[in-house]
Amino acid sequence: MDKPKKEKQFLGHPRGLLTLSMTEFWERFSYYGMRAILIYYMYYSVAKGGLGFSQPTALSIMSIYGSLVYLSSTIGGFISDRLLGARKTVFWGGILIMLGHIMLSLPAGSLALFGSIILIVLGTGLLKPNVSEMVGNLYSEKDLRRDSGFSIFVMGINFGSLLAPLVVTWFQAKYNFHVGFSLAAFGMAVGLIFYVIDGRKYINHKDNQAPDPISAAELRPLLSKIGIGLLVLAILLVGMAAMGALNVTNVISLITIFAVAIPIIYFWMMLRSKKVTKVERSRVWAYVPLFLAAVIFWAIEESGSSVLAVFAANQTQLNFAGFKILPGWFQMLNPLFILLYGPIFARLWVKMGDKQPSSPKKFASGLVFAGVSYLVMILPLMLSGISARVSPLWLVLSWAIVEIAEMLISPVGLSVTTKLAPKAFSSQMMSMWFLCDAAAQAINAQLVRFYTPGTEMAYFGIIGALTVVLGVLMFFIVPRIEKLMQGVN
Template identity: 75%
Template sequence: MTEFWERFSYYGMRAILLFYMYYSVSKGGLGFDKPTAMSIMSIYGSLVYLSSVIGGFVSDRLLGSRRTVFWGGVLIMFGHIVLALPFGAPALFISIALIVVGTGLLKPNVSEMVGGLYSEHDVRRDSGFSIFVMGINFGSLIAPIVVPWAQGKWNFHVGFSLAAVGMFIGLIFYAIDGRKYINPDANQAPDPIKANELKSVITKALLMVVAVAIILVVMALTGVFNIANVITLITVFAIGLPITYFVMMLRSEKVTTEERSRVWAYIPLFIAAVIFWAIEESGSVVLALFAAEQTQLQVGSWTIEPGMFQMLNPLFILIYGPIFARLWVRLGKRQPSSPKKFYLGLIFAGLSYIVMVLPVMMFGTGTKVSPLWLVLSWAVVEIGEMLISPVGLSVTTKLAPKAFSSQMMSMWFLADAAAQAINAQIVRLYTPNSEIMYFSIVGIVSIVVAVILAVMTPRIEKLMQGVN
């Protein structure tokens, strides 16, 4: 229930945030230009995944998972409350900071806590995770229906208020039921910082803060401190961080020859994941704009709010999930290897963008098209997600060097962070006049990379050293 309401609050806010940023002030928005609004939306998503690294550290070394998740939820709730107040752009950026840090504290730790509810050999363990995943997807499904409806009926701030209320309800469930069921070990940090380490940790943290402050001051003094350049700075960091991790793992003396081979095998899969997430995550940016500007939203007497299309992602996951789970069980050892599933997933991701080329070619940019085109695009890309997302989580754990097992798991989240950071730059190129070129180029790039990955698959499988 905690994760249900956390996802309700996050996806409810996300369903209307883009429109809040670029709608005119007379419509209750902030009046940002569309390229800036789309870029902020993308870098926001990138920061959420980057902050998961902080959440892991705080839980492992400082607070323990139970308290880390609770305070993460509190920050998320206050982030939505700030956004619900009519204080303009300053409230937006304060809200982003609170929700980014809060989600970073909550997201990576709440999943780990589910496992802690069961002993190692408890047969209910997989069922528990199934219930947990259903909670995630139902929260993500309901929010884009309810929150955009409230925004359309009243205003944006009422919609953001519902997100805040959702997180508050989640915290109530967490506080009350957590006392009964959560493993007491979750109250303690598993690897607490020792007294002799504290000075070093504080010094490193202060150096990072000072370094960021110096960069921002220099930008201000040289007259380049603006939203676009700050987004570019974050983009460089989001791309540079996973590269640094790969170099560190490949050069580490703690990594065996076999493990190093598996890290090399993981690199092309990581690149494929970045391209996939760049397309999949565009649903709340590029496709959201297409929904608002170029889609028929009147179906009989019913008006579809643009944000409601965000329900298609979790809807198709709920539809496809049991089908693919059954498919892999039936295929058994005959199912495709992880690299094969990855390049098939990339093909579907590319085709989902090719689908969006068709209505623009057929009807032009000045004609609003059937909402079924968006439904079809989401239906196609979510097949790709079924081939890449759960498989990526699994293969990440299998290919991880023992010395970097936890940090390797962070790499999977960093793929999404890097993807959305790249999106923050390229979405500026998306306009009604460039739609055909935008969808075509991104879609073709995905399919071309899929073909390259298919050619490389025998070599990747060899580097995986027996991992399938």
């Protein structure tokens, strides 16, 4: 009798975990490498190799780009579930991402920029949510290794995000922006090669098929809805063009309205649905203030690649302690502090057990920390003046504080989203968590226009102070939120 084939493993986990971790490592390498230099490419003068956009326009594009990436994740989930299956969806997502970076590596000006944004947004939407789903499919529901496997997977993501700004920024400074973008394309190509070769052996076979394939009867109404949506969009754009209003600023404003409206519509649908029980409806109402708090937090956290990136280039001492710092290297601080704080907070919550703060209290605390991370940026400007370059340690401090907020909100938010989700909307509720980041960055696309030379203190001060005040006010309504949560902590 033949012996059962022994499962190939990676650190005691299914071997496919290495395949998917490396795929996501290289995807994050390409994305965060590109993101580390993109803001500078947009607003640096043509003489410096940039596109010469105004700083407010560049900041707005950077923010709406991030919003579109999170909005597109809902499309990726549908294509995987109903059309292609996770494995093919991830593959084509990687192809689109690679093509987007290749387009950016060509000296073709703003046309290449906007074309690459479309490709990378669609590609990331196809790839990112489905890689995570495939990691979960490596384990059975009762497999105790699941949480540990996701921890290893997340570590891979953050190592890719940490390495990318270091390498890509150096190549951009040594050569030019297009060489830096080509390195991002190379990173995604490496990830794809690894994914295709290794995936044949180690990815779960059920990821080859769509779990809920769309029927012929469903396809026609779907195509009709897509057609109507595209027609409405075309009419809007043609109307804007006819009025002389078809420009980057107005298109960004249109996307902002769309990104903010989608979660509002989702909440309205869930609260009115007959499929939602009385207890579930109460929990959805509890989720509303948590969602709003997360939007405010992400608006500050995601400004690291826009507002703080500009501050790093324009108002920070880049020759420090005898060492030359490249502005894009500050983008390493986000993943660095996540890697440092992650084990500390995981151990802290386990040690505190039942005594740990409730999810709403963690959110309120996170808002306060997020606001303080902005308020500390006022101090160097008060001490040295807005025209002086300040110590880079102020940026390190700001990131160190905001990442405490992320530890209090991001993983907690993922967990509480699943707990508060109505059964009929469980998958869509998880999409809501991605949509709160999309809404935050869309709002940022409007706010960052006020960040101009001379307004830095007011920008950091007003947003930081308002966020702290909202965090404190949230503590007062925590008992009400906890009551609405109906037993969920």
